[in-house]
Amino acid sequence: MKWIVLILVILFILVVAVSVYAANFFLNVALFRDNNWYDKMGHKMMNPDNFNKGQSQYDLTEEQQNQQGDIFWQTKFAQDHWLETDGEKLYSRLIVPHPESKKWVICVHGYRSYGQRDMAYVASQFSNQHYNILIPDLRAHGKSTGNVIGMGWLDRLDLLKWIQEVVKIEPHAEIILFGGSMGAATVMMTSGEELPVSIKGLVVDCGYSSVYDEFGAMLRSAFKLPAFPILTIANIMAKKKVGYSLKEASSVAQLAKNDLPTLFIHGTGDKFVPHQMLYDNMEATNGVKESLIVEKAPHLSSFIYEPEHYFDTVFEFIHRYC
Structure with a gap:
C-alpha cells in the first residue's frame, strides 16, 4: 500500500513539473516577440494553411x-x-x-x-x-x-x-x-x-473569444496537449510574466x-x-x-x-x- 501511495505521489510531482515546464514554454513562445521558435516551427503547427500554398x-x-x-x-x-x-x-x-x-x-x-x-x-x-x-x-x-x-x-x-x-x-x-x-x-x-x-x-x-480559450484550442490542436492543467498554470504565470492574465x-x-x-x-x-x-x-x-x-x-x-x-x-x- 505504501508503495502505491509513493508511486502516486511521484507521478503527481512529475505531472506538475512537466505542466509547469510546458506552461512556461508555451507562454514564452506565444507572448514574447524575441522567441524565434514560433517562426521556425510554431507558425506551421498552429496555422498549417499558410504553408500549403x-x-x-x-x-x-x-x-x-x-x-x-x-x-x-x-x-x-x-x-x-x-x-x-x-x-x-x-x-x-x-x-x-x-x-x-x-x-x-x-x-x-x-x-x-x-x-x-x-x-x-x-x-x-x-x-x-x-x-x-x-x-x-x-x-x-x-x-x-x-x-x-x-x-x-x-x-x-x-x-x-x-x-x-x-x-x-x-x-x-x-x-x-x-x-x-x-x-x-x-x-x-x-x-x-x-x-x-x-x-x-x-x-x-x-x-x-478570449486569450484563454484561444490558447486552449492551440494546445489541443497544434501541440496535442490537454488544456488542463497546463493552461491553468499558464494563466497564473502570465500575470507576472506579461502583466495580464489569459482569462481577463x-x-x-x-x-x-x-x-x-x-x-x-x-x-x-x-x-x-x-x-x-x-x-x-x-x-x-x-x-x-x-x-x-x-x-x-x-x-x-x-x-x-x-x-x-x-x-x-x-x-x-x-x-x-x-
Whole structure:
C-alpha cells in the first residue's frame, strides 16, 4: 500500500513539473516577440494553411490582392505616422486619399503579422468607398517596438490612442474599427472601453473569444496537449510574466459592454481560431449585430475566398447601421 501511495505521489510531482515546464514554454513562445521558435516551427503547427500554398484559384487571388495592396501602400497620399507611448515607439501607415471626407477606418492586423501584410488590400477597398485609413503595427509587431505581445488586451489601450490620433487629424471623423484575427480581438476588447462618439461601428474577422480559450484550442490542436492543467498554470504565470492574465483578456467580457453595430466574420476552415468562437462573441454584444460565414475559408482568408460577397456585406452593413 505504501508503495502505491509513493508511486502516486511521484507521478503527481512529475505531472506538475512537466505542466509547469510546458506552461512556461508555451507562454514564452506565444507572448514574447524575441522567441524565434514560433517562426521556425510554431507558425506551421498552429496555422498549417499558410504553408500549403499552391496554384489554386485562391492562391492566385491572394497574390493579386497582395500586389494591389502593396501598390496602394506606396501611393503618394500615404505616409508613416508614429506614436510614442509608455516608452515604446509605435508605427502606423496614414493614408489620406480623400482629405475632404469625414469617413475613416482603422485597420488592425493579426498575430505576429503587421499592418501592410494583413490590411493593405483591405485598406484599398475602403479607399474605394471614400475612406481615409490608419493602419497601425501593434506593439511588438512590424516596425513598432516592444517585446511583450498583448493579444489584444494591452493593444486595446494603444488603439484608444490611435483613435485620438485620427480625431486630432479630423475632429469630425466618423470612424469604423476593422480588425482581423488578433486585430479583431483588439477591436472587440476595445469596444468595452469608453469610446468617443466618433466611433460608429466595428467589423471583426476571425477574432477569438478570449486569450484563454484561444490558447486552449492551440494546445489541443497544434501541440496535442490537454488544456488542463497546463493552461491553468499558464494563466497564473502570465500575470507576472506579461502583466495580464489569459482569462481577463476576454473579447466576450468586453463585448458585453458594447452597444455599437458589429459585423462578425469567420471562415469555417479556420484552423487557427475555431469558427465557433464567432457565436460566443456575437451572443455577448449588445449592439446591432450581423454575421458573415464563409464556407471552407481558412484563417483570415474570407476576403480571398469570396471577395465580392465579403466587401459587399461589409459596406452594406456599414451603410445600413453606421
